[in-house]
Amino acid sequence: MNVIDIQKLTKSFGSTRALRGINLTVRQGEVHGFIGPNGAGKSTTIRILLGILRKTSGQITLLDGDPWKDAVRLHRRLAYVPGDVTLWPDLSGGEIIDLLGRLHGGLDVSRKKQLLERFQLDPAKKSGTYSKGNRQKVALVAAFSCEAELYLLDEPTSGLDPLMEAVFQECVAEIKKAGKTVLLSSHILSEVEALCDRVSIIRQGQIVESGTISQLRHLTRSTVNVETGTAAIGLGKLYGVYDMSRKGLKYSFSVDSDAMTKVMEMLLPLEIKSLTVEPPSLEELFMRHYGDGIGEKGGTAK
Amino acid sequence: MRISDFSGTGTLIRLILRRDRYLLPLWILLPVILALIVAVTFTAMADKGMQSVLAEFDKDPLVSAVLGPVMSFDLSGAIVWRGTSQMALVLGIGSLLTVIRHTRRDEETGRSELIRAYAVGPYANLTAALLLAVILNLSSGVLIALSNIALGGAAAGSFLLGGTMSVVGCFFAGIGALGVQLRENSGTARGFGVAVIGLGIVMMVLNNLGGGYTLLRWVTPMAWQRVTKPFAGNHGWSLIHFSVFAAIPVAIAYVLSARRDLGAGVLLARPGLSEAAPSLSSPLALAWRLHKRSFIGWLAGTVLYIVVFSAFSPGLSKSGGISGWLSGLGGTDWIDEAGLGYVFISIGIYLASLFAAAYVITAVLRLKKEENEGRAEMLVDKQVGRIRWMSSHLIIAALCSAALLTAAGIAGGLSYGLAAGDLCNGFWRIFAMNVTKIPPVWILLGITALLYGLWPRITALSWVVWASFCMLELVWEAQLIDWPLMRISPFSYAHYTIDITNLPLPPLLGLICLSAILTGIGLIGFRNRDISIKA
Numbered sequence A: 001m002n003v004i005d006i007q008k009l010t011k012s013f014g015s016t017r018a019l020r021g022i023n024l025t026v027r028q029g030e031v032h033g034f035i036g037p038n039g040a041g042k043s044t045t046i047r048i049l050l051g052i053l054r055k056t057s058g059q060i061t062l063l064d065g066d067p068w069k070d071a072v073r074l075h076r077r078l079a080y081v082p083g084d085v086t087l088w089p090d091l092s093g094g095e096i097i098d099l100l101g102r103l104h105g106g107l108d109v110s111r112k113k114q115l116l117e118r119f120q121l122d123p124a125k126k127s128g129t130y131s132k133g134n135r136q137k138v139a140l141v142a143a144f145s146c147e148a149e150l151y152l153l154d155e156p157t158s159g160l161d162p163l164m165e166a167v168f169q170e171c172v173a174e175i176k177k178a179g180k181t182v183l184l185s186s187h188i189l190s191e192v193e194a195l196c197d198r199v200s201i202i203r204q205g206q207i208v209e210s211g212t213i214s215q216l217r218h219l220t221r222s223t224v225n226v227e228t229g230t231a232a233i234g235l236g237k238l239y240g241v242y243d244m245s246r247k248g249l250k251y252s253f254s255v256d257s258d259a260m261t262k263v264m265e266m267l268l269p270l271e272i273k274s275l276t277v278e279p280p281s282l283e284e285l286f287m288r289h290y291g292d293g294i295g296e297k298g299g300t301a302k
Numbered sequence B: 001m002r003i004s005d006f007s008g009t010g011t012l013i014r015l016i017l018r019r020d021r022y023l024l025p026l027w028i029l030l031p032v033i034l035a036l037i038v039a040v041t042f043t044a045m046a047d048k049g050m051q052s053v054l055a056e057f058d059k060d061p062l063v064s065a066v067l068g069p070v071m072s073f074d075l076s077g078a079i080v081w082r083g084t085s086q087m088a089l090v091l092g093i094g095s096l097l098t099v100i101r102h103t104r105r106d107e108e109t110g111r112s113e114l115i116r117a118y119a120v121g122p123y124a125n126l127t128a129a130l131l132l133a134v135i136l137n138l139s140s141g142v143l144i145a146l147s148n149i150a151l152g153g154a155a156a157g158s159f160l161l162g163g164t165m166s167v168v169g170c171f172f173a174g175i176g177a178l179g180v181q182l183r184e185n186s187g188t189a190r191g192f193g194v195a196v197i198g199l200g201i202v203m204m205v206l207n208n209l210g211g212g213y214t215l216l217r218w219v220t221p222m223a224w225q226r227v228t229k230p231f232a233g234n235h236g237w238s239l240i241h242f243s244v245f246a247a248i249p250v251a252i253a254y255v256l257s258a259r260r261d262l263g264a265g266v267l268l269a270r271p272g273l274s275e276a277a278p279s280l281s282s283p284l285a286l287a288w289r290l291h292k293r294s295f296i297g298w299l300a301g302t303v304l305y306i307v308v309f310s311a312f313s314p315g316l317s318k319s320g321g322i323s324g325w326l327s328g329l330g331g332t333d334w335i336d337e338a339g340l341g342y343v344f345i346s347i348g349i350y351l352a353s354l355f356a357a358a359y360v361i362t363a364v365l366r367l368k369k370e371e372n373e374g375r376a377e378m379l380v381d382k383q384v385g386r387i388r389w390m391s392s393h394l395i396i397a398a399l400c401s402a403a404l405l406t407a408a409g410i411a412g413g414l415s416y417g418l419a420a421g422d423l424c425n426g427f428w429r430i431f432a433m434n435v436t437k438i439p440p441v442w443i444l445l446g447i448t449a450l451l452y453g454l455w456p457r458i459t460a461l462s463w464v465v466w467a468s469f470c471m472l473e474l475v476w477e478a479q480l481i482d483w484p485l486m487r488i489s490p491f492s493y494a495h496y497t498i499d500i501t502n503l504p505l506p507p508l509l510g511l512i513c514l515s516a517i518l519t520g521i522g523l524i525g526f527r528n529r530d531i532s533i534k535a
């Protein structure tokens, strides 16, 4: 079952076309990573899901309703953390968490206490004196202490220190274990890699790739270092092979996943002396999608 | 509209009550205090009997040109006649600011986004803010009524007066609700609201010039008491009419708010420049860029006000009947010497100088906004010394306030001169009246700068000082205090009762020096204190 189902969603702000036909599905019980460069449209998509921005066109089903029309009913079943939390400076963090909980229709008090402890947040401080990370924690504690089926997290850990980042990852893991669904937008790739079952990459208002991380890996190139007994003539001209460099009989190049068989077939008769194949790092994977070189053949977009 | 569209309203009302627990009582009580001050001053003046005092005022052509005819010749009537416009102004500003603070301001900062992601209906925030404004106005209305009854007023008239004031306040709450739909920033909403209030005041004065019962009294909330007539016939039914009138902007606000994105306005945001203009190359240029829009708004308002006032002044004939009170104010025969229309415009300019002082306070407090929102921090590391940063805004505040009064002098002088048929003489006098108000206005600049530099947490005190100077004027006019005490107010050194051609200049120079000293202390204080940091 899909918790979020977006088809051909567009959104324009005047002449700016922020979303140009997004297709995105998030399945029940999965943690779905939502990544892409600055200004790609992640926050806009999430705000439309929250029903605080109005779509220009397209179809959206959120849980079992329409995010704009059924906002209040749906919001009882979801929780949201923005990436840039602003609070009422004259209220304390604890007051704000309780307020948000009341607006949700109640929060789990023992869970709140536990979360405050884990995130090391002093709830008695006036929120005007909180640091950036502490403001973020207020929204995180409020969201995680609310009972919800779906968590929309838009760069939820921006400003958190590595220790708190770890606490956050634990929290998401617990939610997932409880069978809840999460849509997580983030620029921290290690976080995405650690938490997400599936990932969608958005670029300039369009989803350019969607799938599990290993599926995405498959779409990109591995780096091969090989030493052969005899010269490998024509290896560099093979379809799917890039960035060939050669030192004597040592070759180093990158290769598309689907060209790997062809390359191996060519190398095999040449007597392989040593061979290493490195899978693409997540960074490389994303660089390729974020950068301008998308869809181009040849040349890594490093 | 469904019930769920309002879900969360109750909790949000409690949030606003919590946040405004000190501010709300202030807005509720201020109009009551104003009514009481009027009562005290009139009681003090009425040694010959309230009836005759009011009758004398009523015959005075100048006083009734400003305040309109008296409707009922007793203490309650005095409160209605003298106090309603101030009460309407205070309730109007209070309602306007309260609504803006809890709607657009929250959207602008992003707090609404956090709230709306919870089970909060799209109308909840607007409804909470408006309900709160209604509560504010009703409480104030009831207190105005009760204090009137306590002073011996009839119950029906007292509640009608209170009710009228409540409806006036609610109207401006609606204007606030409408204003916040327009653009994505709260400055536009405030500008819109203040413009409507200003227009209301101008129409009120025009209505009074026209005898008090022109059609304008239906249009401007500042004159609605001339329709509902508390203590003078009690036309209570027209309150219903005005309530409907007050509901119109509210209804439009609801319709507009349902059509727009959270955080956006119904008018689309205009794109900015992709590169800074070459002139934007110093802190001073940046300060000017930041102050420009609000300054233009104030400039337009001031010029409009002065032109209207000056154009009507020469027409006021000198047809006798000046009250003993008024002629007593400026020593013997000052009105006979000066001429009635001339006194009228000098009072008008005096009021304009109080508004210019309000402007200078808002301009200096821009520093605080820049600091609190973390932008000061961004600049002071860029080879911009603290003193240079702070003084850039102060220079703009000083120049803009001076420009405000100079422009008023030129526009008012032309308008008065043309209307009087004596351009040269009229122009220079009106011009001088305006320009000599600059030093007292700068005193407020100095005080605000000093507070900001030394104790940024209590800069609101500058408003208290400003209000005290205004009060001092009222109390002095009521002859509760003598001139020497009135001299505490810097505005007394360019007072409207002093003939402009004989105005002593050394005290004005003294004021300029004093404001420079205050400003200097503020600058030094700022250099030595912590900058508040937005983490």
Ligand SMILES: Nc1ncnc2c1ncn2[C@@H]1O[C@H](COP(=O)(O)OP(=O)(O)OP(=O)(O)O)[C@@H](O)[C@H]1O
Binding pocket: A013, A016, A017, A018, A036, A037, A038, A039, A040, A041, A042, A043, A044, A045, B264, B269
């Ligand atoms: N209110 C608005 N008016 C005009 N344009 C807007 C508005 N809000 C967003 N945009 C534009 O829409 C595009 C998408 O913005 P969005 O905030 O969704 O990006 P994002 O993917 O969240 O980026 P980031 O990673 O920096 O948070 C951007 O080009 C942005 O400039």
Ligand SMILES: [Mg+2]
Binding pocket: A042, A043, A044, A083, A154
């Ligand atoms: Mg974003």
